[in-house]
Amino acid sequence: MPLLQLQNVDYSVGGPLLLEQVNLTIEPGERVCIVGRNGAGKSTLMRLICGEIKPDDGEIRVQGGVVVARMAQEVPQDTHGSVFDVVALGLGDLGALLARYHHAVHDGDMDAMADAQTQIEAQHGWDLDRRVSQVLEKLELPEDVDFSSLSGGMKRRVLLAQALVRNPDVLLLDEPTNHLDIEAIDWLEGFLKSFNGSLIFVTHDRSFLRALATRIFEIDRGQVTSWPGDYDNYLRRREERLHAQAQENARFDKLLAQEEVWIRQGIKARRTRNEGRVRALKAMRNERAERRELTGKVRMESAAAQASGKKVIELTQVAQAFGNKLILRDASTVILRGDKIGIIGPNGSGKSTLLKILLGELTPDAGTVEQGTQLQIAYFDQHRSQLDESRNAIENVAGGADFVEINGSRKHIIGYLQDFLFSPERARAPITRLSGGERNRLLLARLFAQPSNLLVMDEPTNDLDVETLELLEELLLDYKGTLLLVSHDRDFLDNVVTSTLALEGEGKLGEYVGGYSDWLRQRPVARTAAIEKPTAAPAAPAVHTAAVAKKKLSFKDQRELELLPARIEQLETDIARRSAAMQDAAFYKQDAASQQRANTELVAQQAELEAAFARWEALDG
Structure with missing residues (x-):
């Protein structure tokens, strides 16, 4: 029996229906990924499923007793308190009461503890207290640490715990890998594979999608279709469907054009006019007018600069530390013209610091950094700080000019921004009204309008839909200059970079041929194990470890x-x-x-x- 059903659901935000006549079911144990272009309605569908918003028409049926929980896409700005407090919030008023009890125990306030204990017992709440502790233990979260002191990745893990503490039958995750490092994404993948409930998620991370999805919901021009099987099966079937749809549209348009010629043949045609044929033509006109075309594809072209010198950047025995944290020790590398280099490492390992040293924005504690000649640098900032919030998209890209020049060709700024899927209205709107995906596309438009031979991109894939990601990959593959790319998107790294610099802890900068998958094969195994599974206790002798690992089986x-x-x-x-x-x-x-x-x-x-x-x-x- 389905856990929940959507029956003939419509939802509109003005203009054509965002979601039209949606009919879907969610079965126990499914892992469903919702795919579609930015703005297609993926997050809206999630909000409908969890009851945050109501449909304009149709019905959403949830089986009796089924719990649906949604993990927030972004960390709420007003979230405060300890990790236990934030996780317990998932239980509502009783969770707040449990948090009060734990604070009273921690502070030694006997009166407050007794008062909270009485209320918890009256509501039979101790089972829920144990559930909070079990979730904290399972997700390896420290209950007494202040939430605000955690890294972005750990904050998202706490928000996941907040959703899980409700013991949901259906868990909704909207872009759960955003701002997570590769290690955290790997952990999340493994955790979700062991999750016993049903999972509905939205992601732009194709590796994450392939690892988890057992069914695909596609949103395309208001229609939601279900595709059983994995993501690659969906891609094959989708191409077949789009090809058949294009052929049918072409046949229809040809017939419509023929009928339009017939109706205009003049007096002779009017005398012999077949009224049924006229009515059919009117119906065809209406059908053509109501057709919703595919969302256009981003058209990207980078403004080329004159070639840089052969040697772009050379690091020699560079060291850098902040307080007691060692970022680099005796790091040396040479970056040559045309290299496409991926930079990877856990959050907080120093990737942005390494970029600043490479670009000459930060002088290292020791060692030398030598930059090549004729460098023209274009920089994509993951924090979008290059965008002026007081200006619209046109002003941010063209700075008040009516035209931009791309490789010797002048383009009107409105036409240029339309290549990045900005309508004239959106191009003139304040950027405070733009979505995360639109802001990233705007940064790309601004970036590629600048002539460059060294392209620096810090987490460019966040909030981009898969189609735009794939087009960005093609552009970067064709880019004639040098690329420095910081990313946690494993597929993106594999598809674009030719070598990898890995911040591996204790100041070590590893250099590897190929992308992320190549790094996985080449990385030092013993060292990686130590980084991924840190322990407070000293390492046991190798002989003892082997003996434990190879225990005798019954x-x-x-x-x-x-x-x-x-x-x-x-x-x-x-x-x-x-x-x-x-x-x-x-x-x-x-x-x-x-x-x-x-x-x-x-x-x-x-x-x-x-x-x-x-x-x-x-x-x-």
Whole structure:
């Protein structure tokens, strides 16, 4: 039985319906990703599902007892108190009461503690207190630390705990990887794979999407369609559908043009006019007028500058520290013209500091930095501080001029901004009214209007839809100059960069050929294990560690370990066969119940496969 259903749901924010006649169901154990262009209505659909807003028409049915929880997309500015306080807020008034009790215990205030205890007992609240503690333990969160002192990534983990403490059957996550470093994204992926409820999420991180999604909801021109299977299956089917749709539109437009010629043939045609044909023409005109075209694609072109010198930047034995925190120690590297370099490392490891040293904005504590000749630098700032809040999009890009010059060609500023999907109205609107995605597109428009031969991009992928991300990748691949790219988007790094600089802790700057996946294969394993799993206790001797890792299995466990590879292979074969059958057109000729049953069985098999892999790793450890 579905956990929740949307039936004939309409929602409008003025103009054409943002969401029209939406019919969807969410089944137990599903992991659904909502995809679509920026502004298509992804966040709106999430808010409808969790009841924050009501539909204009239609109905949203939630099965009795089903709990739906949504993790906030951005950290609320007024959030304060300890980690326990913030997590307990997910329980409403009783959570605030539990927070009061914990503060009274911490402060030794016996009267306040007794008063809170009495009220908690009256509401049978101790089970919920244990639930808060269990969630904090599971997410490895320190309950007494002040929320405001945490990093951005840890704050988002606390907000996730705030949603989880409600013990939701359906968990909604809107861009959960924004502002997380790669290590935190890996942790979140693993955690969500083990989550027992249903998951609905929005993300621009294609690697995260591929790892989690078992079904895709696509929003396109107000219509929401459901695509069973993984993201790559959706992409294939979507291209097939768009191709068929384009052919049908072309056939329709050709017929409409022929009928328009016929109706204008003059007196002879009017004498023999077929009134049924005239009515059909009017209906065709209406149908054509109501057609909603695909949202245009961003058209990007970077303004080229004269070539820089062959050597762009050279670091020699550079050291940098802030207080007791060591960022770089004896770091040396040479960046040559045409290099496309990714810079990776955990949040707070010093990526922005390294960029400032490379660009000459910060003098290191020791060592030398030598910049090449004829450098023209364009810089994309992740904090969008280059945008003037008091000016509109036109003024931010052109500075009051009517034209921008791109590679010798003059473009009117309105036309240039339309290439970045800004209508004339949005281009003239104050940028305080622009969404996060629009602001990032505006930064790109401003960036590429500047001639450059060294492009520096600090987290450019946040809030961009997947189509724009892929076009940005193509532009960067064709860019003739040198690229320095800080990103936590693993697919983006793999698709763009030719080498990687990794801040690996203790001042070490590692240099690797290739992108993120190549770094994973080449990185020092022992060192990485130490970074990813820090412990307060000293490391045990290697011999003892090996002995613990290779514990003796019981006969039953040994037998299970021997059978698991064959079981995993069978599950992979079954999943591949079922996915292929679901991609066949005949599958969609079945009734809705049969389609849903097949999708539920696929989700169950995928969960069984993940459990088998986890068990194999546990037994083989």
